[in-house]
Amino acid sequence: MSRKEITTPVTAAIADGDMDVVKANTLLLAMEAYAKQLNASTKALRKYLVEHTEPNETVTTMLGESTHRRGGEAKPKVDDIAMLGSWLYDNGEEDMTDSGYILPVEEALDPKVIAMIMKKHNVTEIPGVKWASARDDSVAVSGPSWDEIISDPKLRETAANALKMTGIPQIAAGEQENGEAEEDEEAFSWETI
Structure with missing residues (x-):
C-alpha cells in the first residue's frame, strides 16, 4: 500500500474551517483515550500472532494479511573505523588492516568476522565497535x-x-x-x- 495522506471527517472539518478549540479539544481527548485502547489491543494481537505462528508464516483473510517476521540477535556494529583498525593492528590482527594504514579492510567490518575476532581474543568489547540491539519477532500487516x-x-x-x-x-x-x-x-x- 502506498503511504498517502489520510483524509477524515476531522481533517476535512479543520480544512473547511468548521472547527473551534472547544470541539477540537473534546475530539482530541476522546480520540487519545480511544487510541490507547486501540494500541493496547493491536499490541496484544501482534504478540498473539507471533506466539501462534511460525516465522515467515502469513495468515490471509478477506481484510488482508499478517506475516510473522523473524527478529534478529544482537550483533556487533562498527561505530568508529579508526578505533577498530587501531585495536586490530595492536592485537595481532594486522591482516585485517589495510597495508600501511591502521584502517580495517572491508572484511573486518562484517559483523560475523567481528564476532569471530572477539571470540578468538576472548573479549566482549572492542574499541570502535558497539552492539546493535536484538530485535524481537514482529508482525507485518498489509491490508x-x-x-x-x-x-x-x-x-x-x-x-x-x-x-x-x-x-x-x-x-x-x-x-x-x-x-x-x-x-x-x-x-x-x-x-x-
Missing part, C-alpha cells in the same frame, strides 16, 4: 485503507463483525449490493474519526 473498507460492502461487513468483540464503537455493516438495509450515515460512529 486495505479505512476508506477502502468503508466503501466496500463485503470488507465493511467483515470489519464490523471483527470489531464486535473489541468493545469499541461499532461500525455498521452497511448496504449490500443486493439492496439490503444500510445504516444511516449519521448513525455511523466511525465517520467522525
Whole structure:
C-alpha cells in the first residue's frame, strides 16, 4: 500500500474551517483515550500472532494479511573505523588492516568476522565497535485503507463483525449490493474519526 495522506471527517472539518478549540479539544481527548485502547489491543494481537505462528508464516483473510517476521540477535556494529583498525593492528590482527594504514579492510567490518575476532581474543568489547540491539519477532500487516473498507460492502461487513468483540464503537455493516438495509450515515460512529 502506498503511504498517502489520510483524509477524515476531522481533517476535512479543520480544512473547511468548521472547527473551534472547544470541539477540537473534546475530539482530541476522546480520540487519545480511544487510541490507547486501540494500541493496547493491536499490541496484544501482534504478540498473539507471533506466539501462534511460525516465522515467515502469513495468515490471509478477506481484510488482508499478517506475516510473522523473524527478529534478529544482537550483533556487533562498527561505530568508529579508526578505533577498530587501531585495536586490530595492536592485537595481532594486522591482516585485517589495510597495508600501511591502521584502517580495517572491508572484511573486518562484517559483523560475523567481528564476532569471530572477539571470540578468538576472548573479549566482549572492542574499541570502535558497539552492539546493535536484538530485535524481537514482529508482525507485518498489509491490508486495505479505512476508506477502502468503508466503501466496500463485503470488507465493511467483515470489519464490523471483527470489531464486535473489541468493545469499541461499532461500525455498521452497511448496504449490500443486493439492496439490503444500510445504516444511516449519521448513525455511523466511525465517520467522525
